[in-house]
Amino acid sequence: MSNVDHVIMDETAIRRALTRIAHEIIEKNKGIEGCMLVGIRTRGVFLAKRLAERLEEIEGTEIPWGEIDVTTYRDDRASLEKVDVLTQPIPDQNMLGKKIILFDDVLYTGRTIRAAMDAIMDCGRPESIQLAVLADRGHRELPIRADFIGKNVPTSKSEEIEVLLTEYDGQDQVRIIQKREGTSK
Numbered sequence: 001m002s003n004v005d006h007v008i009m010d011e012t013a014i015r016r017a018l019t020r021i022a023h024e025i026i027e028k029n030k031g032i033e034g035c036m037l038v039g040i041r042t043r044g045v046f047l048a049k050r051l052a053e054r055l056e057e058i059e060g061t062e063i064p065w066g067e068i069d070v071t072t073y074r075d076d077r078a079s080l081e082k083v084d085v086l087t088q089p090i091p092d093q094n095m096l097g098k099k100i101i102l103f104d105d106v107l108y109t110g111r112t113i114r115a116a117m118d119a120i121m122d123c124g125r126p127e128s129i130q131l132a133v134l135a136d137r138g139h140r141e142l143p144i145r146a147d148f149i150g151k152n153v154p155t156s157k158s159e160e161i162e163v164l165l166t167e168y169d170g171q172d173q174v175r176i177i178q179k180r181e182g183t184s185k
């Protein structure tokens with residue numbers, strides 16, 4: 001079993017971060033017209049759905065959202081066929097000309113986001129791709145940065161960020177775990 005070192009975001013902090021990110025997205029894009037939210041499995045999907053609800057509350061118009069499974073685009077799974085990229089129907093799956101806002105729970109090496117960008121390009125060339133993450137823990141291995149960040153969390157490589165969301169885990173919490181010796185991830 002892992003040791004829970006400390007909680008860095010509780011339910012209130014996560015809710016406030018999502019509200020702030022919603023306002024930042026509206027400001028950066030001068031509204032939400034032409035924008036599409038895409039959550040990365042697993043927990044990015046629930047975050048994207050929450051953010052879509054928040055944006056609709058603020059702007060009074062719907063924003064399309066969907067989910068993406070990047071497994072077949074990972075650089076460690078290169079031999080697999082690139083199928084079933086979008087697992088949730090989006091009103092218009094063609095991303096041509098859209099402002100795509102990717103959402104993931106944790107940004108670490110950046111390899112998941114690299115895979116997601118490849119997957120999105122296969123759905124049509126978007127106008128832009130922006131990135132929102134709940135927690136940015138550093139240690140990038142690729143030149144990728146987030147546009148919208150819930151919380152910057154300086155970490156050591158011996159630590160791990162664990163995000164729990166009510167829809168999937170039964171509670172909302174972000175915490176830092178000290179990895180046990182011999183654990184590779």
Ligand SMILES: O=P(O)(O)OC[C@H]1O[C@H](OP(=O)(O)OP(=O)(O)O)[C@H](O)[C@@H]1O
Nearest residue numbers: 041042043104106107108109110111112
């Ligand atoms: O920047 P990176 O080094 O790619 O790490 C970040 C990714 O790692 C986790 O996903 P994981 O592969 O554990 O799958 P999960 O989301 O289903 O838990 C997390 O949800 C991010 O997607």
Ligand SMILES: O=c1cc[nH]c(=O)[nH]1
Nearest residue numbers: 106108159160161162
């Ligand atoms: O600490 C980390 C690193 C990658 N993905 C996570 O969910 N947590």
